[in-house]
Amino acid sequence: MPEAPLPRFAAPPPARFALSEAAAAWLLSAPAMLSLFLLLLGPSLALIALSFTDWELGAGGLTWIGLGNYAELLEDRTFLAALRNTLLYVALVMPSSIGLGLLIALLVEGGKRLRATFRAIYFLPVVSLLVAMATAWQYLLHPTIGPVNRLLALFGVAPINWLGSSDWVLLSLCAIGLWENLGYVVVLFMAGLTAIPSELYAAAEMDGARSPWARFRLVTWPLLGPTTLFVVTITAIRCLRVFDTVAALTDGGPNNASEVLLHVMYKEGFTYFRIGYSAAITAVFLAVVLALMLIQTRILDRRIHYA
């Protein structure tokens, strides 16, 4: 077939095609770019700008008040409780789901039996409708008819008002958060574990790493480093976004004991319509998320640097 163009002749495209290639590229990207500006980048910039105003929906006027909203946040007890609770939630749910998740991933990968079954069971909460499952948890944790308290009563524990007392409510939400996030961590670690070549374990064993713990310390943990860093970041961000369980079960109560950032942002913005003030809360939320990602890339850079 002499007419068939050979690859080496096809390499540099003629100028006219290059022009139409650029035109085609812009046409193909235009819908995405337009909606990206209209629905994500534009509104996000608008949000930052709004956080410096006193705008309230339906109140007409809008005044630039500089850092006024941020100053008010520092005095707002509900917001401060929400910030504290959110960070506490992250500090409790993230390490526990990572620790337990790694343990479960190691156990599941440690043998062949029922591997797919266990993986599916642990992953189930990740794909389940969280509001509905929160309702199921509410029944489980009900102070009088809930199976958890009934089970505890068998061991002589007095009934606990899991979701109704300010001492327990955040811990209960954390437990639901752990239940919800665990499977996600397990699956990510399982993917990281299968990527470790098994020859390394054999080599470590020949070098005298006889106990499973020694092999874990010498091979698994260092090679799992990048996965772990990624899991830490993604879990932290998932935890920061806690909203559904609070909206469905506690509404931030009792006495702000379970108030969290996105829920205060929701209440201020979409029920009291204080757009400017709510925008400032959102900006704080965004700042925390960006800080986390920045820390992750910094650590990644340093790792590569020393490697």
Place this chain on the structure above:
Amino acid sequence: MRPGRDPGLLADLPRLAVLGLGAVIILAPYLWMLSASLKPGSEIFSDSLSLLPQRLYAWENFSKAFREVPLLRFLLNGVLVCAVILFFQLLFAVPCAYALAKLRFRGRETIFALVLAGLLIPAHVPALPIYAGLAATGLLDSYTALVAPFVISVFGIFMFRQAFRSLPEELIHAARIDGMGEMSIVWRVVLPNAWPTATAFATFSIVAHWNDLFWPLVVVQHEALATPALGVLFFRAEEAGNDVGALMAASVVVTAPMVAFFLAAQRRFIQGVATAGLKG
């Protein structure tokens, strides 16, 4: 600690026991939810820990759940909203991802930088200005409002770009020589060759929007427009919200479709949600 080694069943028992205990805890809310949906109120309030009902009350609980709120309507809304969102996400993201991956043009780096910037922004950030915009145009409380903020998925652009980059150039050259335009190359050559990425993205998108509570709660007032997640809150606000059996029946109904879907296509699901996380 060493994958691949296969000990005898007896030696494997401790591992299975620990994992089994964990699995029971994970499954507990599903089991009690299902159990309570089959029981009459008197048994739920009685002092027993038994999972099996003494008197089957499923019909009463489930029919009450369907009577109190339009549960089927919620499910259909969920399907409709997820389908339309996915349709637009693919329509917008796939051509852009192809341009970024395979075409040379000025501005490509800028566009990609904007996509990466978009990846850093959680969906809650643009919510207030979009809400204000929808309110100003009278579009609140509509299907448009439920779908609009999500028609663009920067994550989709990113994920498809990575997949398209590894496709051989010859494939596209051959299509051009056959006289295909760039648009039909995108949909008839490039996308079919990145099918695993497409299904992974689809499961990720569907799970995310089926489960989303925040945005439907923000824009929807009328029960008729509620998605399953919001529907649960509507149900709880009704008088029947205090009827534990009916409430659990409603929860079973809205949870079941996604769980069934997951159990039917487990590997695709886990792959989708996990790779989505890995790359996002």
